[in-house]
Amino acid sequence: MGGRNAFVEAYTRLFQHFGGQGWWPGETPIEIVVGAILTQNTNWENVRKAIVNLKDAGVLDFYSLLELPAEVLAEYVRPSGYYNIKTRRLKNLLAMIRDRYDGNLDGLLADQTAMARENLLSVQGIGPETADSILLYAGGHPVFVIDAYTHRIFSRHGLVAEESDYDSIQEEFEGRLPRDAALYNEFHALIVMAGKHFCKKTTPLCDRCPLRGLNGMAGDTP
DNA sequence: GTCCAGTTTG
DNA sequence: CAAACGGGAC
Known part of the structure; x- marks a missing residue:
């Protein structure tokens, strides 16, 4: 097992199993x-x-979205669920970019990582995962995105504590991996794949999982 | 009926 | 800590 670093090992195994994911499946920053x-x-x-x-x-451009009446925007985004609250969250973000970056999304994305992250987190409806997804996938900032899959997979393998919060898990990943946005980009996407296909919330498919035995535990499974 | 690339509010 | 937000796919 090339296992001095189980985090690198996990990445290697997932990449070999699933291949490159090519996230984010969106063409423009907006x-x-x-x-x-x-x-x-x-x-x-x-x-x-x-x-x-x-x-x-x-x-699907900054000023159209900004000026679109909320009721109209809500109809467009309805299929994504939570459409009223998501409409409000989008409007909140657009207003922040208007106010602090003169309506220039690229200005936000080109800002210093810490400042951009702080501004994103100040928006009602944007939490750490959404902020980091924007920083990484739209801005190319080297921040590791933590989600429910990440927590579930790595706690099941005994690599992060079950009770760990977002920031501490993120520190763990960023401390164990090279500070490389392309790596973070691909790794998070692969974790999502692993969570969807193997490390399911109920009835996980451990016997066939590419991560089985990752941390040298009796199978690393609960 | 269950689950999903979460976050806020009670 | 639980509830709310919610449509679409299986």
């Missing part, structure tokens, strides 16, 4: 930012329908 909010606790396929609605309506 599309990635919108997708990051719409995908909160929601299946990506439903988010994709909402993005298609916005594209078809020709409003």
Whole structure:
């Protein structure tokens, strides 16, 4: 087992099993930012329908979204679920960019990582995972995105404590891995794949999981 | 009926 | 710590 570093080992195994994921599946920064909010606790396929609605309506750009009446925007994003609250969250983010970056999304993404993250987290409806997804996938900042899959997979393998919070898990990952945005990008996407296909919340498929035995435990499974 | 690339509020 | 937000797919 090339296992001095189980985090690197996990990445290697997942990449070999699933291959490169090529995230984020959005073409422009605004599309990635919108997708990051719409995908909160929601299946990506439903988010994709909402993005298609916005594209078809020709409003997937900063000022169109900013000026669009909330009730209209809500109809477009409806397929992604939580559509009223997500509409509000999108509007909150757009207003922050308008106020602090003169309406320039690229300005936010080009800001220093710590400052951009702080500004994102100040928006009601943007928590650490959404903020870091935007920083990493739209801005190319080297921040590791932690999600429910990350917590579940790595705690099941005894590599992070069950009770660890977002920031401490993130510190663990960033401390164990090279500070490389391309690596973080691919690794998080692979973790999502592992969570979907093997490390399910109920009835995990441990016997066939590419991560079985990752930490030298009796199978690393609960 | 269950689950989903979460976050806020009670 | 629990409830709320919610449509779509299986």
